[in-house]
Each structure stands twice: as C-alpha cells, then as structure tokens.
Amino acid sequence: MRAVDPTLAAPRAPTRRRTRHQRARELAPYLFIAPFFVLFFVFGLFPLLFSIYLSLHQWDPTDGLAAMRWVGFENYWFALTDPWFHRSLWNTLWFSVVCGVPQHLVAVPLAYFIHTSFKRGRDAIVGAYFVPYITSSVAIALIFATLFSKDYGVINSVLHAVLGVDPINWLGDAHTTKPAVAFIVFWRFLGWNLVLYLSALQVIDKELYEAAALDGCGRWRQFWHIALPLLRPMMFFAVTLTIIGNLQLFDEPFILVDPESGVSLSVMTTAIFMYRLAFSDGDFGTASAVSWLLFLIIALLTWCNSRLFNRGETRDAA
Amino acid sequence: MARISFALVVIAAALGWIATGAHAQQASQDRHATSTLVVATFPDLDRAAKAASASWARLHPDITLKIVSLQYPDHHTAMTAALATGSGLPDVMAVDFRFIGKFAASGGLEDLAAPPYNGLALRDRFARYSFPQAMNPKGGLAAIPADIGPGTLLYRKDIIERAGVTEADLTRSWESFIEAGKKIRAKTGAYLLANAADIRDIVIRSGLADGDGIYFDANGKVLVQSPRFVKAFELGRAARQAGLDAGAPAWTNEWTTGLRQGRVATQMMGSWLTGHLKNWIAPASSGLWRSTVLPGGINASYGGSFYAIPKQAANKAAAWQFIQLMTTDLQTQVNSLRVLDSFPALLAAQNDPFFDEPIEYLGGQPARRLWREIAAKVPAIAVNKYDSMATDMIRAEFEEVLTEGKPIAKALADAKLLIEHRARR
Numbered sequence: 001m002r003a004v005d006p007t008l009a010a011p012r013a014p015t016r017r018r019t020r021h022q023r024a025r026e027l028a029p030y031l032f033i034a035p036f037f038v039l040f041f042v043f044g045l046f047p048l049l050f051s052i053y054l055s056l057h058q059w060d061p062t063d064g065l066a067a068m069r070w071v072g073f074e075n076y077w078f079a080l081t082d083p084w085f086h087r088s089l090w091n092t093l094w095f096s097v098v099c100g101v102p103q104h105l106v107a108v109p110l111a112y113f114i115h116t117s118f119k120r121g122r123d124a125i126v127g128a129y130f131v132p133y134i135t136s137s138v139a140i141a142l143i144f145a146t147l148f149s150k151d152y153g154v155i156n157s158v159l160h161a162v163l164g165v166d167p168i169n170w171l172g173d174a175h176t177t178k179p180a181v182a183f184i185v186f187w188r189f190l191g192w193n194l195v196l197y198l199s200a201l202q203v204i205d206k207e208l209y210e211a212a213a214l215d216g217c218g219r220w221r222q223f224w225h226i227a228l229p230l231l232r233p234m235m236f237f238a239v240t241l242t243i244i245g246n247l248q249l250f251d252e253p254f255i256l257v258d259p260e261s262g263v264s265l266s267v268m269t270t271a272i273f274m275y276r277l278a279f280s281d282g283d284f285g286t287a288s289a290v291s292w293l294l295f296l297i298i299a300l301l302t303w304c305n306s307r308l309f310n311r312g313e314t315r316d317a318a
Numbered sequence: 319m320a321r322i323s324f325a326l327v328v329i330a331a332a333l334g335w336i337a338t339g340a341h342a343q344q345a346s347q348d349r350h351a352t353s354t355l356v357v358a359t360f361p362d363l364d365r366a367a368k369a370a371s372a373s374w375a376r377l378h379p380d381i382t383l384k385i386v387s388l389q390y391p392d393h394h395t396a397m398t399a400a401l402a403t404g405s406g407l408p409d410v411m412a413v414d415f416r417f418i419g420k421f422a423a424s425g426g427l428e429d430l431a432a433p434p435y436n437g438l439a440l441r442d443r444f445a446r447y448s449f450p451q452a453m454n455p456k457g458g459l460a461a462i463p464a465d466i467g468p469g470t471l472l473y474r475k476d477i478i479e480r481a482g483v484t485e486a487d488l489t490r491s492w493e494s495f496i497e498a499g500k501k502i503r504a505k506t507g508a509y510l511l512a513n514a515a516d517i518r519d520i521v522i523r524s525g526l527a528d529g530d531g532i533y534f535d536a537n538g539k540v541l542v543q544s545p546r547f548v549k550a551f552e553l554g555r556a557a558r559q560a561g562l563d564a565g566a567p568a569w570t571n572e573w574t575t576g577l578r579q580g581r582v583a584t585q586m587m588g589s590w591l592t593g594h595l596k597n598w599i600a601p602a603s604s605g606l607w608r609s610t611v612l613p614g615g616i617n618a619s620y621g622g623s624f625y626a627i628p629k630q631a632a633n634k635a636a637a638w639q640f641i642q643l644m645t646t647d648l649q650t651q652v653n654s655l656r657v658l659d660s661f662p663a664l665l666a667a668q669n670d671p672f673f674d675e676p677i678e679y680l681g682g683q684p685a686r687r688l689w690r691e692i693a694a695k696v697p698a699i700a701v702n703k704y705d706s707m708a709t710d711m712i713r714a715e716f717e718e719v720l721t722e723g724k725p726i727a728k729a730l731a732d733a734k735l736l737i738e739h740r741a742r743r
Binding site: 078145148 | 402423424426517564568570571581629706707713716717718731742
C-alpha cells in the first residue's frame with residue numbers, strides 16, 4: 001500500500017514545489033509587515049491595555065510585579081477626591097485657555113497678513129515663526145529660564161531700566177510662574193498654527209477675492225467674509241490639536257519650574273501630577289487611573305469642539 | 319517576480335536566523351559572564367567606585383567590575399523600573415538618601431540583616447544615625463551606608479565681616495541668624511540665604527531624638543502640626559518678608575550663580591557641598607568660605623549614599639564583597655573621601671589623619687573635625703516610605719504661606735489631610 005508508483009510520483013513533484021512556492025508568496029507580505037505589528041503590539045497596544053489593568057491595581061513598582069493588588073475602581077475614586085488632582089486640572093485648563101486661545105487669535109490674522117502681503121520672502125518669514133516649534137523644548141526652557149532669571153535675567157534688566165520695576169521672580173513666585181510659562185507655550189506653538197492656517201489660505205480660490213474686490217470689498221471684509229468662513233475646517237483641525245496638546249502639557253512647566261520646589265504646584269499640570277504620582281510617590285496604579293481620566297477629559301473636550309464646529313457649519317448651510 | 323518574492327523570503331529568514339543566532343551567542347556570553355559584577359550608580363558617587371576598581375581587580379581578578387552610571391534622577395527611575403520588571407537589575411545598586419526610605423520599604427532588595435550577610439553586625443562601625451536610614455519598620459536592612467552628609471552652615475567670611483556680623487551672630491539662635499541677615503542685606507546687598515525654604519527644612523528637624531521620624535511617628539501618625547513645623551514656617555516666612563532670601567531653589571542656575579557671584583552670604587547643606595563649591599560652583603571663591611554649625615544648635619544630616627543588592631541580582635556573593643569593600647574597607651573609604659570630598663560613614667575612616675588637614679578652600683580651616691563632631695550628634699531618625707511625598711506636601715503648603723499669605727495653622731492642617739489621604743494604604 002505504501003509503495004509509490006513512480007509514474008504517479010513524477011508529475012507531483014512540480015505541484016509540491018509550486019505549493020511551497022505559493023505558500024512562500026502568501027506568507028511574504030505578512031513577514032514584511034510583521035515588524036510594524038510586532039513593534040505596535042509591544043510598544044503601543046500592550047502598554048495601553050496594561051495601563052487599564054494597572055489602573056485597577058495598587059502597585060508600587062519597587063515591590064516587583066508580584067506585589068500588584070486588585071483594588072477595582074478605588075484608584076479612580078482616590079484621584080477624583082485628591083486636592084492636587086483638582087489643582088492640576090485647574091492648571092491644565094488654565095494653560096489650555098490662556099496658551100491656546102491667543103495662539104489662534106494671533107495665528108489666523110497673521111497668516112492672512114503674510115498670505116496677502118508677502119510674495120517674496122514669505123518662506124523665510126514663516127520659517128522664522130516655525131523655528132520655535134522644531135527647537136528642543138529643553139533648549140527653549142533653558143534659554144527662557146536664563147532670560148526670566150530674577151537677579152541676572154535680561155527681562156528684569158529691561159523692565160528695571162525702562163519702567164523702574166523691581167526684580168520679579170518670574171519662575172520662583174506662584175503669581176508669575178503661570179503667565180511666564182503660558183507665554184513660552186504660546187510663543188512656541190504660534191508658528192505651528194501659522195503654518196496650518198497659511199496652508200489652508202493657499203488653497204482658497206483667488207477668484208473669490210478678486211470678485212469681492214470688484215464688488216468693493218476691502219481687505220478686512222475679504223478676510224471676515226471669505227477667508228475666515230473657508231478656514232473653518234482647518235480651524236477645527238488646529239483647535240483639536242491645540243486642545244489635545246495643551247491638555248497633555250508637560251515639558252515647559254516641568255523644566256522651567258524646579259519640580260522639587262513648592263512653587264512648582266502653581267504650574268503642575270495633570271500630566272506632571274501623573275508623573276509625580278508614578279515616579280515620585282511610586283503609585284503607578286493611581287497614575288494609570290489619572291491617565292485614563294485625562295483621556296476621558298480630552299475625548300470629551302474634543303467632542304465638544306467637534307459639536308461646536310459642526311453646529312456652526314449646519315447653521316451656515318441653513 | 320515569484321522568484322524574487324521567494325528570494326526575499328529566504329533572505330528575510332536568513333537575516334532572522336542570523337539575528338537569532340547573534341542573540342543566542344550574546345545570551346551564551348552573558349551566561350558565561352557570571353564573573354562580571356554590574357554596579358549601577360550615579361555621578362559623583364561613581365567616582366568612588368571607579369577609584370576602587372583597581373583594589374577590586376587585585377582582590378578578585380576573576381570577577382570583572384562593570385560600572386554603569388546614569389544621571390541622578392535617571393538612575394533612580396531606571397532602578398525603579400528594573401525592580402518593577404525584574405529585568406535589567408544590577409548586582410549592586412547605589413541608592414541616594416532621598417530614595418532609601420521608599421526602596422527600603424519595598425520587597426525588591428535583599429535583607430542585609432539576614433544571613434549570609436548579617437549586616438547589622440557592622441552597625442557599630444558606622445555613624446550611628448546612618449543605619450536606621452536604610453532600615454524598614456520590620457527591622458530589615460536594605461542597604462549599607464557609604465557616605466553621610468553632616469549638616470553645616472557654610473558662609474562667606476568676607477561678606478559677614480563687611481556687614482559687621484560675627485560667626486556667633488549667625489549660629490546663636492534662629493532669631494540672631496535673621497537679624498544678622500538684615501545687617502548683611504543692608505550693608506552689603508547680599509542675600510542671607512538662597513531660599514527661605516532652607517530654614518524650614520532644618521527647623522523641622524529640631525528637637526528630634528533617636529527613633530523619631532520627621533513627618534510620621536512610629537505608628538504612622540502624621541506630625542506636621544507639631545510646634546517644630548509651626549516654628550519652621552514662621553522663621554521661613556520672616557526671612558522672606560524681610561527680603562533676606564534670593565528665592566532660588568538649590569541646584570538651579572539662579573542658585574549656583576548667586577553662590578558664584580557672592581550674592582548669597584550663607585548656605586546650609588551637607589558638608590559635601592564644600593567639594594561642589596570648590597570644583598564647579600564657585601572655584602574662584604577659594605579661601606573666602608568658612609564652615610560652622612547650623613543655627614540654633616541643631617544637628618542634622620543632608621543626604622548620604624547607600625549600596626544595596628537586588629533580590630534578583632545574579633551575583634549576590636560578589637555583590638556583598640563589593641559592598642564591604644566600598645563601605646567597610648578603611649583605605650577605600652579614605653580614598654572616597656579624597657576623590658569625592660564625601661564624608662565617610664565608616665567611623666574608622668573619620669579618625670584618619672586626613673581629617674586634621676586644613677581645607678584650603680575654607681581658608682585653611684580643619685573643618686572635617688567639626689563635621690565629625692556634628693555627625694556624632696545627629697540623631698538616628700526613623701525613615702518612612704512616605705517621607706518623600708510628605709516633603710512635597712510641606713513644600714507646597716509653605717509656598718502658599720509665602721505667596722498667598724495662607725495662615726500657617728491652615729497650611730499645616732491642609733498638609734496633614736493631604737499626607738493622610740496619600741498615605742492611605
């Protein structure tokens with residue numbers, strides 16, 4: 001029964017080769033996309049899922065993985081009742097508004113001005129505004145820390161020379177730390193929003209402006225009645241990015257205001273609070289819970305932003 | 319086309335095999351290299367380990383010493399992650415004083431009080447307050463101290479002389495310290511101190527005896543409403559209101575520049591600050607600084623370094639030998655003192671003739687003798703795993719008192735509630 005008929009076996013050999021070949025061809029695409037998925041699962045999906053798991057446990061990492069203890073939603077309750085969490089939320093929302101709103105209020109008209117006034121050298125001007133965005137936040141923070149220095153900083157020297165103002169401890173006094181940090185964040189991200197709005201302005205049909213000009217519209221009315229309504233989709237995109245970015249603000253306040261000092265509480269954002277819970281207090285469970293609470297807040301505000309813009313569009317359409 | 323695809327699959331498989339092979343080879347080498355002792359440390363403490371590497375090689379030629387040094391915060395974050403995952407743990411872990419309470423309370427480090435280490439037998443050979451810092455409430459010993467930081471008041475002799483103030487004025491009491499500061503500010507323009515918080519950090523340690531905790535008692539009760547905290551806040555506020563501090567937190571650019579340019583007349587810190595001043599903060603001020611006791615007769619310690627063995631360390635026997643070399647060997651401790659300007663935890667090293675040598679940076683003052691006297695008087699304060707967190711709360715409330723005018727009693731009551739809330743488990 002097991003004997004193989006050579007006459008039958010001979011034509012099978014190419015079929016088997018073909019099958020192997022076909023299998024290899026079928027497997028090849030999976031093999032090529034495997035690196036992305038492996039990296040995504042290890043560094044993307046797994047940490048995400050693990051942080052959910054972690055948020056339901058009490059865990060001090062120095063005790064090792066075996067020390068995890070199930071606490072259910074206690075970490076969420078703990079965070080929601082913690083005065084520092086409330087303070088961090090207030091600081092985060094403050095930064096979101098004070099840094100975020102002026103970014104757009106300045107970037108939109110500035111982009112329109114650059115778009116309509118500069119034909120030559122426009123790229124250089126936009127590039128100059130964009131430089132802070134691509135510069136390391138650590139470098140920016142260090143330079144501004146020097147500029148804002150109470151006794152040795154240029155800003156206080158100028159204020160004293162021009163206005164006779166006594167030295168202000170910009171980064172060491174809770175009254176001034178927030179505005180100082182907010183200014184730096186505003187300055188840093190203005191260029192980014194400028195580029196977004198400029199790119200949107202460039203695709204608006206020039207004939208619309210020409211037609212409006214023939215009808216006697218000046219630059220201000222062209223901006224108000226043509227540019228601004230047509231910028232709405234880009235505004236939605238840019239404002240969404242600002243909301244997400246500002247609610248996750250970490251680098252600038254963390255580097256500018258010594259986290260060891262008491263005054264750092266005045267600029268402690270929720271992201272910094274989360275970091276301190278994890279790496280200073282060793283409470284990774286609550287830190288994970290805070291990260292998910294922050295995610296929910298970001299999602300809620302993004303949804304509100306979407307509703308706000310959609311409602312405007314619906315009203316315009318009507 | 320099909321042939322090309324097949325060829326690519328073969329090449330990818332070959333690369334994978336090569337990578338796997340290389341990894342296997344590396345793993346094999348790692349297994350073979352049980353004779354490598356990995357020491358994770360941070361600057362400047364790493365210089366002590368590097369200085370001892372020759373002695374180690376002589377004593378243990380078969381065990382290669384590998385010193386891995388990261389920046390101070392990165393090192394402790396990396397060690398926290400390593401303890402959490404059980405991966406990437408060194409054989410010997412250096413731990414700074416600020417983290418020792420948390421690490422000692424964790425279950426990730428070997429109990430050096432237990433056999434085969436029996437580390438508590440070494441206790442009498444060390445500064446009396448150093449061992450309790452590394453012990454957990456159950457009596458376990460998480461680490462052995464390498465260096466300590468007896469607290470001292472460093473001051474600019476030239477500045478106080480210009481202001482007509484004496485050393486006794488600075489140290490007699492906290493009130494006289496502040497009065498002296500007013501004269502210094504008025505006559506020289508220099509600040510008395512870099513940050514009013516420095517006063518707070520010392521005064522909260524006043525009146526402590528052996529076994530007392532700073533923020534918690536033995537039963538975990540929060541102590542931040544005690545009179546020493548009230549006094550600490552009052553004195554700190556008085557200094558700020560009189561404009562005596564530069565408002566510059568330690569280790570910031572403002573702080574180093576203030577010390578370098580002679581705009582700050584005094585600095586309370588561990589004796590090891592002298593080395594930092596000499597080496598990089600204010601080398602040009604050599605001979606102008608002096609060292610004395612802390613105001614108000616307080617004896618306190620600032621910082622200190624320890625060596626521990628993770629439970630999952632691969633080479634525990636060699637790790638213990640290394641720790642003994644670094645902490646109990648007289649010559650190594652004295653060498654560390656010379657290399658780092660650190661203050662040895664080992665009592666025998668404190669009796670080395672080197673202690674009688676004048677310190678040029680301090681105008682020839684033989685200040686190590688003074689620091690030795692201070693170290694002998696520092697109480698053995700009990701540490702708590704939440705000390706670091708409580709420190710953050712007190713700092714934040716103190717800032718509210720200074721900038722928002724929050725009443726001290728209310729600030730301390732809020733701090734107590736916050737600390738109890740966080741230390742709930």
